[in-house]
Amino acid sequence: MLMSARQAAGLLLAEGGIARMQARRLLAAGLAGAGVPGAGGVLYDRTAVATLALRPVLELEDLTEACPHGLFVARIDRSRPVDVTTGWAALAEDLSTQPAMPSLTRALLGARIAAYGPLPWVATLCGHVVLGAEAVAVAAGKDHLQFTLREPGPWFGALRDRVLPTTRGGRPWVLWTPLLSGSPG
Numbered sequence: 001m002l003m004s005a006r007q008a009a010g011l012l013l014a015e016g017g018i019a020r021m022q023a024r025r026l027l028a029a030g031l032a033g034a035g036v037p038g039a040g041g042v043l044y045d046r047t048a049v050a051t052l053a054l055r056p057v058l059e060l061e062d063l064t065e066a067c068p069h070g071l072f073v074a075r076i077d078r079s080r081p082v083d084v085t086t087g088w089a090a091l092a093e094d095l096s097t098q099p100a101m102p103s104l105t106r107a108l109l110g111a112r113i114a115a116y117g118p119l120p121w122v123a124t125l126c127g128h129v130v131l132g133a134e135a136v137a138v139a140a141g142k143d144h145l146q147f148t149l150r151e152p153g154p155w156f157g158a159l160r161d162r163v164l165p166t167t168r169g170g171r172p173w174v175l176w177t178p179l180l181s182g183s184p185g
Contacts, residue, residue: 001045001046001047002036002038002043002044002045002046003043003044003045003046003049004038004040004041004042004043004044005024005027005035005041005042005043005044006041008023008027008032008044008046008049009023009024009027011046011049011050011053012026012027012049012052012053014053015050015053015054016052016053016054016055018053018126021078022078022126025078025125025126026052026125026126026128027042027044027049028081029081029082029083029084029125029130030082030083030084030085031052031084031125031128031130032044032045032048032049032051032052033045033048033085034085052128055128055161055162055163056162056163057162057163057164057165058129058158058159058162058163058164062158063158063159063164063176063178064178065158066120066155066156066157066158066159067120067155067176067178068178069112069116069119069177070112070116070119070120070175070176070177070178071119071120071121071122071175071176072109072119072120072121072122072135072173072174072175072176073122073123073124073164073166073173073174073175073176074095074098074121074122074123074124074172074173075123075124075166075171075172075173075174076095076123076124076125076130077172078125078126082094082095082125082130084130084131088131088151091123091130091131092131092133092149095123095131096146096147096148096149097141097144097145097146097147098144098145098146098147098172098173099143099144099145099172099173100140100141100143100144100145101145101171101173103140105175106138106140106145108175109138109175110138112175113135113136113137113138118134118135118136118150118153119134119135120132120134120135120152120153120155120156121133121134121135121147121149121152122156122159122164124164124166127163127164127165127166128162128163128164129159129160129161129162129163129164132152132156132159132160133147133149133150133151133152134149134150134151134152134153135147135148135149136148136149136150
């Protein structure tokens with residue numbers, strides 16, 4: 001059964017506690033599947049919207065078990081258009097360019113990859129995991145970072161279709177390390 005974007009946002013609020021602005025952003029990004037153009041606007045599959053509303057929050061213990069050497073979280077700016085229906089390769093290429101970070105943090109990131117190998121890497125939109133990858137390298141551009149990403153390993157099963165809350169505001173990225181962090185963000 002199809003429902004309007006307004007109805008879908010209402011369902012996301014009622015069932016998942018997702019605020020209307022976030023709900024509209026998640027729907028526009030394709031987290032409930034590609035919308036179907038209709039006479040009155042875009043329509044969404046009710047089952048897909050309900051599934052999105054009920055995405056579980058990732059528990060810290062599960063995150064620590066899945067990523068014992070850390071995780072890079074790319075927090076997608078809400079003003080950046082994202083389409084998760086494009087497939088892994090196109091989405092990874094789009095999101096592999098990230099805002100710059102301090103040189104010391106970038107050096108620690110490179111040291112982490114050198115010491116442990118590919119770094120688990122996820123992109124989130126309003127806390128929802130939209131992409132999993134492994135960062136095999138990172139290079140600094142003039143005003144950005146360029147990650148070399150490959151498809152994620154088995155660790156991503158624990159993060160797929162989950163909500164990974166991070167603090168509001170702040171940096172566009174989180175370098176989470178279980179030994180140093182109590183929670184992401």
